[in-house]
Amino acid sequence: MKKPIITYLDKSFELFIEEKKIQERIKYLCQRIESDYSNPPLFIGILNGAFRFAADVFKYLKSDVSISFIKIKSYVGDQRGTLKELIGLTDDIEGKDIILIEDIVDSGSTLHHIIPQLEEKKPASIQIMSLLTKPAMIQYDLPLKYVGFAVPNNFLIGYGLDINEQARQLNDIYSAIENTEQQ
Numbered sequence: 001m002k003k004p005i006i007t008y009l010d011k012s013f014e015l016f017i018e019e020k021k022i023q024e025r026i027k028y029l030c031q032r033i034e035s036d037y038s039n040p041p042l043f044i045g046i047l048n049g050a051f052r053f054a055a056d057v058f059k060y061l062k063s064d065v066s067i068s069f070i071k072i073k074s075y076v077g078d079q080r081g082t083l084k085e086l087i088g089l090t091d092d093i094e095g096k097d098i099i100l101i102e103d104i105v106d107s108g109s110t111l112h113h114i115i116p117q118l119e120e121k122k123p124a125s126i127q128i129m130s131l132l133t134k135p136a137m138i139q140y141d142l143p144l145k146y147v148g149f150a151v152p153n154n155f156l157i158g159y160g161l162d163i164n165e166q167a168r169q170l171n172d173i174y175s176a177i178e179n180t181e182q183q
Contacts, residue, residue, distance in 0.1 A: 006174060008167050013157055013174035017149060022131070022159060022173065023056065025148045029129060030060035032146060033099065040065040041097035041127075044089065044118075046110065047071040049103035052160035052168065053131045057101060067101075072110050094122045099146070103160045104132040106153075108140040115142070132156070132173075 003014040033041070040063045045054035047069050054067060068091045098118060105111060111128060118126055129146035134153050155178075157163050158170030167174075 005177070006170075008157060008163050011155075011163065012177045014177055015172055016151075016154070016156060016175035017159075017173040019159070019171040022148070026053070026056050026131075027060045029146045029148060030057060033129070034061065034063055037063075037097060039097070041099045042091065042093060043067040043099050043101055043129075044091075045069045045101040046103075046114070048165075048168070049160045049162065050101045050131075053103050054101045057129070070114065072114065089118070089121075092121075093118065095124050098123045098126045100126065100128045102128060102130040104134070104151075104156070105130045105142065105144060106134040106137040108138045108142050111142050112140040131159070132161075 005012055005014050007013070040061075043054065043057070043065060045051060045067060048071065051069075054069075058065070058067065068089060070089050100111065100114070100118075102111065105128070115126060127143050127145040130144060131148040132151050133144060133147050133149075135150050137153055155163075155176035156173055157167035157176075158173045160168050161173065162168045
C-alpha cells in the first residue's frame, strides 16, 4: 500500500509514524514515569515543537503533576540556526526532579544549552523525555531516559514538528521524501 504524500513549501513528505502509534508510545512512556517517581516530577516543555507532545503526555499521567515551559528557537525554515533563548524558566526548581519534554533530539545542542542553566538552580535530578531522537546525529551525552522513537536523519514534520512554522497541526508525523535535510 502506498503511503500518503503531502506537500509543504514545495517539499514532498510521506507518512512516517501514524497518530495511533504515537499515542500508544506516549501512554507507555507515561506509565514508566509514574512507576519511576514516588513524588511527581516537574515537567518542563520546550516550545514550540513540544507543545503537542506535552499536552498528550498530560492526558496519560494519573498523578498530580506540574508543567512549565521554556522557548528556544534553533531553526530557520529547515536549516539549523543559532540557539536563542526566547522565554526563560521562572519556576523555583531547587530540590525538584525535572523531566524536560522535547519533541525531537537530533544534535542535542538545544538540551546541551539548557541543562547547565537548569543545573545552576540545583534540581534534585534532570531527565529528558523526547518523542523522537536521531541517534546518528547526537553530539552530546544527554540523560535521554524516556524516548518514543529512534528515527533516521530525515527531515520530519507534523505532530508539533514544523517547516517554517507550518505543519505542526498534523496528527501524524511525515518524512521528507528527499531524506537529505536535517531536522
